[in-house]
Amino acid sequence: MGYLDNKEPPKREDRLKACISFGGTVCGIAKKNRGCCMDDGDRSFSQGSICLLLPGLAMLNSLPDNVVLLHGAIGCGSCTHSQNANVRTGGSVRFGKVKDALWLSTALDEADVISGGELKLEEAIIEADERYSPKSITVVAACVPGIIGDDVDGVIDRVQPKVKARLIPVHCEGFKTKIWATAYDAVYHGIGRKLLEKTEDNNPQSIDEDKNKEKKTTVNLLNVSSMGRVDEVELTRLLNAIGIEVNVFPIFAKPEEMYKVTEASLSISTCPTHDDYFVKFLHEEFGVPYILKHMPIGIENTNSWLRDIGAFFGLEAKVEKLIQQESEELKKALEEYLPFFKGKTAFIGAGEFRALATAGLLQELGFEIVGIRSYHHDEFANGEYDKLIKASSKDFPINIANAQPFEEANLLKRLQPDIFLGHANCNGTAAKLGVPTHVIYNTGLNYIGYKGVYELTRRLYRQLINTAFNKNLSKNLRLPYTEEWYKSEPFKHIKVSGGEFDE
Secondary structure (H helix, E strand, O other): OOHHHOOOOOOHHHHOOOEOEEEEEHHHHHHHHHOOOOOOOOEOOOOOOOOOHHHHHHHHOOOOOEEEEEEOEOOOOOOHHHHHHHHHHHHHHHHOOOOOOOEEEOOEOHHHHHHOOHHHHHHHHHHHHHHHOOOEEEEEEOHHHHHHOOOHHHHHHHHHHHOOOEEEEEEOOHHHOOOOOHHHHHHHHHHHHHOOOOOOOOOOOOOOOHHHHHHHHEEEEEOOOOOOHHHHHHHHHHHHHOOOEEEEEOOOOOHHHHHHHHHOOEEEEOOHHHHHHHHHHHHHHHOOOEEOOOOOOOHHHHHHHHHHHHHHHOOHHHHHHHHHHHHHHHHHHHOOOHHHHOOOEEEEEEOHHHHHHHHHHHHHHOOEEEEEEEOOEOHHHHHHHHHHHHHOOOOOEEEEEOOOHHHHHHHHHHHOOOEEEEOOOOHHHHHHOOOOEEEOOOOOOOOOHHHHHHHHHHHHHHHHOOOHHHHHHHHHOOOOOOHHHHOOOOOOOEOOOOOHHHO
């Protein structure tokens, strides 16, 4: 790729031709993908979006012995207050102690906008290093320094000899891209440039012959900030069962140990949307092969995920034996629930790969998918759409939208699904319409692997046997949309949707 020679990664609109505006159906989007004619557009009305700092800080705040230094206005990064719960619980289950995220802000004001904030940043880095003695300081550039032209990387190069912590620039200037997943690239970009070098400090022991032996059996399991420790344990259990050791990275990975990812024999993605930038970098720079295909949510996706890994290591027989054992046990456990789900309908709203993989899981349980809203679209999900079409008895709506709850509300009002699965902060739209909801991201719950299938099944059953709460909620609360909007075409504000509604 050669991107790490640059100060910041390219935006996903350029690198992947990613799309945030589509209104159509699953068959329509699959048809356009196969024809390589997926267009992106804009909206004549836009209700909201997602700032890059949200997913970027979710990754960075998890790093132990790290200070997050936000270079921007004082309100930037306020999402850290809500993310801190995951940092505390995540650190507790992994390291046995509760520790808050450590984040600071340069709090740029009007005077800094005029005269520049570089001196303020330099002083903040030195003070953070002296006060907290962290292993690393991630300097996260928000919109203001990008607009006024602060040379964040120049400040870091100038200050690095004065401090003990490793300084990592992360560019999350939200105004530069509408694809919030670019934040993943920004974090990986900073890690790749500054934390993969092996030094005497982070590798005090000499490398011996055991390294080559370890390399043959160790893989990088790339986790995501929405994946809890319970999901990491499930995937580690499955890989250990076929004789593979696991290095979990980057969430809650210690900065001084990140160089170890360059020594593994394979990188395994759990979400291609999240990981493609970094696994390709590791392959090109360090020769580490990668698998970037399936998300291990659902039975068949988990099977395929394991089979790809088994094929790489020549462990096909062990993998098939494991799949048979797990499938038989899971089949027995699901028997009491499946009749109840047959004919139930579901709508999913989340990041694209998570939404599509979860939709596939629900189809395996007997649900009919009546709609999906995902935050963006890129090439990695093309195969997932084909899977859904194959398992579906009828076509259904697909909405690509960077938030835009007004479009989702319109679809939910029309479709009236039996259940909605979405982000904790996005379930309110469905709940106020009387639709039972289930959170699709909760780091304390299982979603991944065979155990994830079973645990999600149990939770959905409990949710659906009593839907009185949501029905009562809809009688006493309302969304800020008129009946006229609910009767309108849901994608009318997409100027160039790329969907069949414009054909």
